[in-house]
Amino acid sequence: MFLKFFRPVKYIALIAALSACGTKVETTSETTSPPPAAEITATPEPTPTIPNLQAELLDDRSKTTNSPLGTFDFKNHTYELPRGWQNPDGTTEITLVNGKVAPVEAATSEDMDPETKAAVKAERRIGMSYVTTKYFDVTGDGADEAFVVLKIETAGSAIPQLVYVFTWKDGKPELIWPFRTGDRADGGLKDLRAENGELIVELYGRDRFILGQTETGKITGDEEQLCCPTFFTRSRYKWNGKNFLMQGKRLTFSVEDPNAPPIENLGDIVNEPAKARK
Numbered sequence: 160m161f162l163k164f165f166r167p168v169k170y171i172a173l174i175a176a177l178s179a180c181g182t183k184v185e186t187t188s189e190t191t192s193p194p195p196a197a198e199i200t201a202t203p204e205p206t207p208t209i210p211n212l213q214a215e216l217l218d219d220r221s222k223t224t225n226s227p228l229g230t231f232d233f234k235n236h237t238y239e240l241p242r243g244w245q246n247p248d249g250t251t252e253i254t255l256v257n258g259k260v261a262p263v264e265a266a267t268s269e270d271m272d273p274e275t276k277a278a279v280k281a282e283r284r285i286g287m288s289y290v291t292t293k294y295f296d297v298t299g300d301g302a303d304e305a306f307v308v309l310k311i312e313t314a315g316s317a318i319p320q321l322v323y324v325f326t327w328k329d330g331k332p333e334l335i336w337p338f339r340t341g342d343r344a345d346g347g348l349k350d351l352r353a354e355n356g357e358l359i360v361e362l363y364g365r366d367r368f369i370l371g372q373t374e375t376g377k378i379t380g381d382e383e384q385l386c387c388p389t390f391f392t393r394s395r396y397k398w399n400g401k402n403f404l405m406q407g408k409r410l411t412f413s414v415e416d417p418n419a420p421p422i423e424n425l426g427d428i429v430n431e432p433a434k435a436r437k
Contacts, residue, residue, distance in 0.1 A: 233305070238323055244311065341362065364377070
């Protein structure tokens, strides 16, 4: 009786002892700490490359001609100032010397009396610098015209440009069309070329084109960084013997997606609802 009772108790005690040993091993063994989390460093975004907005204008296309205009010194020449760029004293011409004329800023200050301030402002002059000349025939006379591009120097960061179209007459250049363009993405000049006897003008921005002597057609709210235009507009002009008249539709192209189809006369589409509300 005693032995029968003792054996189960003995086995139970043995199992308990073994269980205790197992628990003891787990408790006293060293616990390996997880490795420290790797520090994640954010990779900075690369600084966007500012595009060269004058690349097409300054390339080698149409840089030579058999016309006498090709030997004329446009870097030392007197140019008329287009509408909106006359100097305070009323002068309407500017003469380049070696391709440059420095601007006269004539800064004013708040402590100046009105008469002094007005006198200082009257001394201001815009500057000018030579950019390039292109040669091609867009009047249909078989001889190339010269398209002289100048940059307006304002003593600031803006870089509007002027285009002077000359033909050769009576032994000298004769101006047949001057026009001004905007500042980089804001209607700045992208390219000039001839196609099928017409003048092609491309300006940065949506539906920007030349009307008379001035770049125009800005769409309300169409604003972007001056350095980096996302659209440009192509328009065509034909010489009628006296003036260059726009032909066909104005086409707005995407800079980011060259394969996207152009939008025709975009300004008319965007501005039509605003006109209807008036």
